[in-house]
Amino acid sequence: MELHSLTLHALRELIIKKEITAKDAAFAYTRRIGQVEPEVNAFLTLTPNKTIEMAERADKVISGQPEAGQPAPLLGVPLAIKDNMCTEGIKTTCASRMLENFIPPYESTATRKLMDAGYVLLGKTNMDEFAMGSSTENSAFGATKNPWDLSRIPGGSSGGSAAAVAADMCAAALGSDTGGSIRQPAACCGVVGLKPTYGRVSRYGLVAFASSLDQIGPITKDVEDCAIMMNVIGGHDPLDSTSADVALPDFTANLKDGIKGLRVGIPREYFPGYLNLPQDWKQALRLGERSYFVSPGIDKEVFAAIMEAVNALQSLGAEIKEISLPHTGHAVATYYILATSEASSNLARYDGVKYGYRAKEHEDLLDMYKRTRSEGFGPEVKRRIMLGTYALSSGYYEAYYKKAQQVRTLIKRDFDDAFKDVDIIITPTSPTPAFKLGEKTADPLQMYLSDIFTISVNLAGIPGLSLPCGMTGSNLPVGMQILGRHWGEETVLRAAYAYEQATDWHTRKPGM
Numbered sequence: 001m002e003l004h005s006l007t008l009h010a011l012r013e014l015i016i017k018k019e020i021t022a023k024d025a026a027f028a029y030t031r032r033i034g035q036v037e038p039e040v041n042a043f044l045t046l047t048p049n050k051t052i053e054m055a056e057r058a059d060k061v062i063s064g065q066p067e068a069g070q071p072a073p074l075l076g077v078p079l080a081i082k083d084n085m086c087t088e089g090i091k092t093t094c095a096s097r098m099l100e101n102f103i104p105p106y107e108s109t110a111t112r113k114l115m116d117a118g119y120v121l122l123g124k125t126n127m128d129e130f131a132m133g134s135s136t137e138n139s140a141f142g143a144t145k146n147p148w149d150l151s152r153i154p155g156g157s158s159g160g161s162a163a164a165v166a167a168d169m170c171a172a173a174l175g176s177d178t179g180g181s182i183r184q185p186a187a188c189c190g191v192v193g194l195k196p197t198y199g200r201v202s203r204y205g206l207v208a209f210a211s212s213l214d215q216i217g218p219i220t221k222d223v224e225d226c227a228i229m230m231n232v233i234g235g236h237d238p239l240d241s242t243s244a245d246v247a248l249p250d251f252t253a254n255l256k257d258g259i260k261g262l263r264v265g266i267p268r269e270y271f272p273g274y275l276n277l278p279q280d281w282k283q284a285l286r287l288g289e290r291s292y293f294v295s296p297g298i299d300k301e302v303f304a305a306i307m308e309a310v311n312a313l314q315s316l317g318a319e320i321k322e323i324s325l326p327h328t329g330h331a332v333a334t335y336y337i338l339a340t341s342e343a344s345s346n347l348a349r350y351d352g353v354k355y356g357y358r359a360k361e362h363e364d365l366l367d368m369y370k371r372t373r374s375e376g377f378g379p380e381v382k383r384r385i386m387l388g389t390y391a392l393s394s395g396y397y398e399a400y401y402k403k404a405q406q407v408r409t410l411i412k413r414d415f416d417d418a419f420k421d422v423d424i425i426i427t428p429t430s431p432t433p434a435f436k437l438g439e440k441t442a443d444p445l446q447m448y449l450s451d452i453f454t455i456s457v458n459l460a461g462i463p464g465l466s467l468p469c470g471m472t473g474s475n476l477p478v479g480m481q482i483l484g485r486h487w488g489e490e491t492v493l494r495a496a497y498a499y500e501q502a503t504d505w506h507t508r509k510p511g512m
């Protein structure tokens, strides 16, 4: 097997045992990037000098290390970072003209922790502008292509990170997730992605989109890698007032303990028409082939793959239960009021005064603001700023923003109630496999609807993981979403690991 196709944990083994150097690993990835990046466009910035420098530093640490010493968890491991996390001295653009030349004077906490763990930076990955989108087509610097089918989207907004992992251009990557931006691209690209509990990973140095929903998380080749990354990036950070002071467990400790007796919930609202769970899964599968049986918008092959996966969980000893999330139907509307409101406030700072783009020509200060913002932001970002400004304006605030906050509480309560009866919840990650580039760009509402299974998770603040659970007839990956209680990542990862090890979906790779 080639070095670039190894999992993070396999690669780390080789480096620690000194069978290869960190520099070997770095070269393997830079070579691979040279081969496939021209077709995929997963990166906005490559940092070859930094890569070599960090690999050499790792090698120095390794050669000076006593054999019995405990090596740093990511020593010499090459990773990619979504371009909305500040990296000191390295361009951080958010895929926006507004920040095209922005070089942060400080490091985000998540990437600082990766540094302390010995990682090697390969580059910064493509995304939807300011993380607003589900396809990476909103990047000001050109879309990323799905490595499984270059005519399709990789998902978004962390599409560059997911595509880079899927195409073996890095050992793992960081993404951010406000409404599904780690999980949906992970599903589209056939890799693992985890949005942690809100407050688990520091947001310090993450360029803000919607601060009450944003979380940083890993995108990896398998579940064990995901647990290793979580051990590094999680934990309380005094620099982020919303980071929670909750003990960080070792996510690898109970990973392999199995799921005998685990109670698994299937939300009735996500599969309308499918009653009498969990009596007969095979029956569901057969009926799922009939379109009237499947929730409008859920692809039949996605539905079938999820039902098969639920069967597999049952065979592993899990107990399947039907649950209800009654406010599901309001999630998309609630999210698009709250996320746009927060975005309109967060993005007010891009006024051309202190940093970022400034319009060349302008008559006075007001004109400078106007031109800077109309030239610097792309169409989706402008749409969101306008929606959010409207929802927050006097007279509408009560009707929209306040109402959406109330519904958010109801959605969170749905999950609290459900988790009284079950330990995890299973849903599809995305209603469809990766769609064609350009297919939904003209219809924002269609694009927003692809978040249907992921956004309520951010509204509730709970953890959600996507992992591969099937392939469609046209060879596109399907993702299953596993949800857990607040701070319940350990259980989510354990269930994901058990399923992953019982199947071989995670071993498939796009033929690039």
Ligand code: GLN
Residues within 6 Å of the ligand: 131, 132, 133, 134, 156, 157, 176, 177, 178, 179, 180, 181, 182, 209, 339, 451
């Ligand atoms: N697709 C969703 C949106 O456009 C979620 C994006 C995200 O999670 N950053 O808002």
